[in-house]
Amino acid sequence: MMEAQKSSWTTDGWSAAPGAPGTAAVSKTFTLDTGVSNTGSISATVTVDQVNMGSAQWLRIRSRGIAQVFGGARAGIDNRDVLLRKLSLTRDRTTGAAVSTPEAIRTVEILAQPKGVAPFVRALLLDKKFNMSGGGWIDSFDSSDPTKSTNNLYDVAKRQSQGNVGVNDTSGASDLKNTFVYGDVAYSGPAIANTDNVQGAVTTPFSQPATPVTTPAWTTFNASPTKINNSATLTGGTQSSPARYKLSSVTVSGGKVLTIAPLTAGQESYVEIWVTGDFTTSGSGYITQQPGVHVTYYIEGNLTVSGSSFNNQSNIAANNIIYVVNPPTGTSQTVTVSGSGNFIGAIDAPGADFTISGSANLSGALVGKTMLISGGASVHYDKALANYTGSGGGAGWQVASLVEAVR
Numbered sequence: 001m002m003e004a005q006k007s008s009w010t011t012d013g014w015s016a017a018p019g020a021p022g023t024a025a026v027s028k029t030f031t032l033d034t035g036v037s038n039t040g041s042i043s044a045t046v047t048v049d050q051v052n053m054g055s056a057q058w059l060r061i062r063s064r065g066i067a068q069v070f071g072g073a074r075a076g077i078d079n080r081d082v083l084l085r086k087l088s089l090t091r092d093r094t095t096g097a098a099v100s101t102p103e104a105i106r107t108v109e110i111l112a113q114p115k116g117v118a119p120f121v122r123a124l125l126l127d128k129k130f131n132m133s134g135g136g137w138i139d140s141f142d143s144s145d146p147t148k149s150t151n152n153l154y155d156v157a158k159r160q161s162q163g164n165v166g167v168n169d170t171s172g173a174s175d176l177k178n179t180f181v182y183g184d185v186a187y188s189g190p191a192i193a194n195t196d197n198v199q200g201a202v203t204t205p206f207s208q209p210a211t212p213v214t215t216p217a218w219t220t221f222n223a224s225p226t227k228i229n230n231s232a233t234l235t236g237g238t239q240s241s242p243a244r245y246k247l248s249s250v251t252v253s254g255g256k257v258l259t260i261a262p263l264t265a266g267q268e269s270y271v272e273i274w275v276t277g278d279f280t281t282s283g284s285g286y287i288t289q290q291p292g293v294h295v296t297y298y299i300e301g302n303l304t305v306s307g308s309s310f311n312n313q314s315n316i317a318a319n320n321i322i323y324v325v326n327p328p329t330g331t332s333q334t335v336t337v338s339g340s341g342n343f344i345g346a347i348d349a350p351g352a353d354f355t356i357s358g359s360a361n362l363s364g365a366l367v368g369k370t371m372l373i374s375g376g377a378s379v380h381y382d383k384a385l386a387n388y389t390g391s392g393g394g395a396g397w398q399v400a401s402l403v404e405a406v407r
Helices: 002-006 079-085 383-387
Strands: 026-033 042-053 056-068 103-114 124-126 130-132 137-141 165-167 185-187 232-235 243-247 250-252 257-261 269-275 279-281 286-289 293-299 303-306 310-312 320-324 334-338 342-356 361-373 378-382 397-404
Touching: 042 103, 232 243, 232 269, 250 257, 257 293, 303 342, 310 342, 378 383
Parallel strands: 124 165, 124 361, 130 361, 137 378, 165 185, 232 257, 243 269, 250 279, 257 286, 269 293, 279 303, 286 310, 293 320, 303 334, 320 342, 334 342, 342 361, 361 378
Antiparallel strands: 026 042, 042 056, 056 103, 103 397
């Protein structure tokens, strides 16, 4: 479980990171003691794999402990002692192989589920008020289904109606201005004004507090760069060993380009970027995320970008995840998206006030504290994100069940 929380499998000597459900388990053997008096070695072999549990993937962790037993290959007269110790006196009780020294073998298994609620199960999840005006709309598509998208992209001709919105507290100041919402709107607090063009149901009460976003747990990262204020290239790593960068700030101004490249051309690559300050693009500055690159951002400051700042060339929202870390209590935080162009990705910023203006099209999902959408900006929820179970920097795993093998 500690390794799962840190997600540093190969660094800590595991055979690999757990793969997709159906792939072989990864393993590591621990020597717990090499020579207790009157006995032999004590060790444990732990295996970890992923299993599908509905819409989420859980970890299955099995630990098989073996302690060599002093004495001959004879059982005691009390059957309960034999059952308790799970003794293998001449043959391994699970594999059937002969053993050179009598052993006590016990196996335990836990299922670990991702903590909290999957962050992107609707188009918008807000803690407080929501206001929208202008000519934009909210609807949905599915980048994983060619009948509901085109080349993984939103296609208005294939519009779907799962663009659902949830507001935990309307604060008495929420107004849709008769914006078209192709989905359901659920809320708590005073009624949201002007919901005539909501195509789904409008219901109350609603309660789904967003899971707070915390800073990452990882402590090792590339030594450079430490700050970005000019054109630069960050290169990815493998899924089991992503390239990690910790930066004091990111500023991509007019004429500058931040390129995020794969480890090898054509290879699926992974990058994690932790920004302890603000993240800003301005003017004609932009970020090019090359095909096959999966990027996860953790931003502690404010996020200010234009709609065309992120050029996600994979066209998949799940490849561009932005976590905005909850600010200290009493501190304000903002996410500002302006201008035109398409943003393909998801932003989880439960402590931030969103301002989205201009004619930007946002394909993915958004989580925030409050939100104001104006101009012609539209949100197209990518239903494929419902299966995304990212940690949010520190959500991690929790034990769902623990059993001991009966044999």
